[in-house]
Amino acid sequence: MEVTQIEKIRHSLSHIMAQAVLRLFPDTKLGIGPAIDNGFYYDFDFGDQDFSEQKLRKIEKEMKKIIKRNLAFTQEMIPREGAIERLKTLKAEYKLELLDGIEDDPLSFFITGDGEFTDLCRGPHVQRTSEIPIDGFRLIKTSGAYWRGDEKNKMLTRIYGYAFETKEELETYIYNMEEAAKRDHRKLGPELGLFMFSEIVGPGLPIFLPQGNILRETIEDYIKEKKKEYGHQFVTTPHMAKSDLYIKSKHWQKYDAMIPPINIDGDEYTLKPMNCPHHFQVYLNEKRSYRDLPLIIAENAVVYRFEKSGELGGLLRVRGLTQDDSHWFIRPDQIGEQVNVALELMSEIYNDFGMTDFRAEISAADRDNMDNYLGDPAMWDEAESKIEGILKTKEIEYKVNPGEAAFYGPKIDLQAKDTLGREWQLMTIQLDFNQPDNFDMTFTNSEGEDEKVVVLHIAILGSFERFMAIMIENYAGAFPLWLAPTQVKILPISGEKHGEYAHEVAQRLKEQGIRVEVGDKNERIQKRIRQAELAKVPYIAVVGDKEAETNTVAVRIHSKQDQGLQTVDEFINNLNEEINSKTYYLND
Ligand SMILES: [Zn+2]
Numbered sequence: 057m058e059v060t061q062i063e064k065i066r067h068s069l070s071h072i073m074a075q076a077v078l079r080l081f082p083d084t085k086l087g088i089g090p091a092i093d094n095g096f097y098y099d100f101d102f103g104d105q106d107f108s109e110q111k112l113r114k115i116e117k118e119m120k121k122i123i124k125r126n127l128a129f130t131q132e133m134i135p136r137e138g139a140i141e142r143l144k145t146l147k148a149e150y151k152l153e154l155l156d157g158i159e160d161d162p163l164s165f166f167i168t169g170d171g172e173f174t175d176l177c178r179g180p181h182v183q184r185t186s187e188i189p190i191d192g193f194r195l196i197k198t199s200g201a202y203w204r205g206d207e208k209n210k211m212l213t214r215i216y217g218y219a220f221e222t223k224e225e226l227e228t229y230i231y232n233m234e235e236a237a238k239r240d241h242r243k244l245g246p247e248l249g250l251f252m253f254s255e256i257v258g259p260g261l262p263i264f265l266p267q268g269n270i271l272r273e274t275i276e277d278y279i280k281e282k283k284k285e286y287g288h289q290f291v292t293t294p295h296m297a298k299s300d301l302y303i304k305s306k307h308w309q310k311y312d313a314m315i316p317p318i319n320i321d322g323d324e325y326t327l328k329p330m331n332c333p334h335h336f337q338v339y340l341n342e343k344r345s346y347r348d349l350p351l352i353i354a355e356n357a358v359v360y361r362f363e364k365s366g367e368l369g370g371l372l373r374v375r376g377l378t379q380d381d382s383h384w385f386i387r388p389d390q391i392g393e394q395v396n397v398a399l400e401l402m403s404e405i406y407n408d409f410g411m412t413d414f415r416a417e418i419s420a421a422d423r424d425n426m427d428n429y430l431g432d433p434a435m436w437d438e439a440e441s442k443i444e445g446i447l448k449t450k451e452i453e454y455k456v457n458p459g460e461a462a463f464y465g466p467k468i469d470l471q472a473k474d475t476l477g478r479e480w481q482l483m484t485i486q487l488d489f490n491q492p493d494n495f496d497m498t499f500t501n502s503e504g505e506d507e508k509v510v511v512l513h514i515a516i517l518g519s520f521e522r523f524m525a526i527m528i529e530n531y532a533g534a535f536p537l538w539l540a541p542t543q544v545k546i547l548p549i550s551g552e553k554h555g556e557y558a559h560e561v562a563q564r565l566k567e568q569g570i571r572v573e574v575g576d577k578n579e580r581i582q583k584r585i586r587q588a589e590l591a592k593v594p595y596i597a598v599v600g601d602k603e604a605e606t607n608t609v610a611v612r613i614h615s616k617q618d619q620g621l622q623t624v625d626e627f628i629n630n631l632n633e634e635i636n637s638k639t640y641y642l643n644d
């Protein structure tokens with residue numbers, strides 16, 4: 057595989073960091089040190105030496121000294137026996153252990169400069185240290201890491217560094233990471249009263265609080281309405297079913313996140329891990345003809361997954377999640393057309409949520425091994441080429457990964473970028489040529505014969521939990537008006553004197569379906585304005601004598617200048633317009 061220059065830089069920096077560490081802490085033993093997505097790391101065993109994170113700046117300085125000497129990286133191939141000797145002299149016991157897993161003979165070493173530093177490594181690196189932008193890297197943090205990832209082994213100290221080709225790129229990245237930490241939904245969610253976890257309810261089982269539930273319902277109502285416009289028919293299916301259902305669908309045998317079964321009246325039941333086989337029962341409930349297709353069965357349904365407790369995190373990984381699931385039952389000749397429709401629906405929806413920068417990955421079949429796949433190879437060919445054609449027309453950047461498809465059908469995964477440029481895995485379209493066999497799902501074709509239907513599994517948001525986490529982070533909790541749990545806060549200057557007018561205005565807004573609260577606690581107005589700002593309420597309307605006399609409100613938009621006086625009618629019109637257009641003002 058082609059190694060890019062930045063990957064070489066990152067990898068070379070890990071060597072240079074190890075060299076610098078050995079200069080400063082000569083008794084250190086080296087673990088491994090690869091390049092990673094945003095930089096590099098190296099695992100060190102500092103033994104009894106006094107190491108603390110405060111030393112990172114010192115190591116960084118030492119690294120810069122090494123880089124400035126413009127040293128060359130040279131490869132040396134050493135026969136196995138000699139390599140073992142060499143590692144013994146270097147007291148590189150961890151590296152010696154690694155040799156067990158490497159069969160190469162001779163072994164590749166890389167030497168920095170005139171031999172001050174040598175590492176067992178296949179490369180590649182930059183030619184000389186002068187290729188490394190001296191302002192493009194920074195050591196960020198340390199963490200504990202078990203040698204070879206095994207908790208039975210010794211805990212080493214992993215030092216992480218970021219590395220980019222320019223100082224600007226590095227700084228932007230650091231800024232974005234800091235911004236991301238501030239936006240962390242696990243922090244913002246409880247702060248804004250959106251969701252909570254309870255020890256006794258259990259990990260991975262979020263509870264949505266009143267404010268968070270409004271956000272959730274708003275998203276849910278919106279998505280339901282959109283999907284209905286696109287012909288989805290909604291159903292409701294139970295949270296559990298006999299294990300037999302999943303044995304028939306083969307999930308039981310293949311899917312490893314099933315919740316262990318429970319026994320009821322001698323039958324085994326389980327909580328549903330996915331909705332597909334339930335929706336298949338809906339399909340099978342009537343005889344279908346080619347004219348009935350596509351038939352789209354949709355449900356916003358809770359499914360339960362056996363996730364390990366160590367892997368749970370906020371709303372991104374949970375044990376109970378609500379998918380905006382849909383199953384499209386289509387004729388084989390409708391694949392291209394219907395994938396196109398699904399992508400249309402997706403872009404409409406994501407546009408409304410302020411995400412417009414997409415990238416797709418197609419998991420395709422391995423052309424040389426078509427025996428491994430179910431269904432007619434011609435159908436695969438056609439499906440894959442149609443998908444590519446659609447993505448091209450839509451100008452969505454895509455990558456084809458041959459051999460990545462499941463045996464039962466190709467898949468499209470869509471990633472979108474948020475306001476910080478972070479990519480999120482969002483919608484999936486999974487074509488399925490197998491479940492129609494498992495459940496004998498057919499339709500009567502135009503010749504009057506039974507023909508196998510094709511199933512598309514499509515979740516546009518994925519799960520509401522995950523999507524809410526993304527929205528909280530994307531907007532940093534300052535939601536656009538249409539999504540904000542509280543849209544307007546009305547603050548009377550004096551609760552006693554102007555409270556009645558404040559409630560009158562609130563009533564008029566409520567009649568328009570606007571989510572409004574009155575903040576008439578007996579506190580100074582400045583303090584109440586500040587609280588509303590902290591709660592990230594999009595609009596604050598302050599009312600006093602003048603406003604009450606003229607039937608107006610003094611309007612402030614979250615983290616923006618005062619907007620001045622508006623009559624209540626104007627205010628309502630402006631709010632409605634902003635809600636309906638789903639406008640989003642970027643916070644500055
Ligand atoms: Zn290397």
Ligand SMILES: [Zn+2]
Nearest residue numbers: 330331332513
């Ligand atoms: Zn499904």
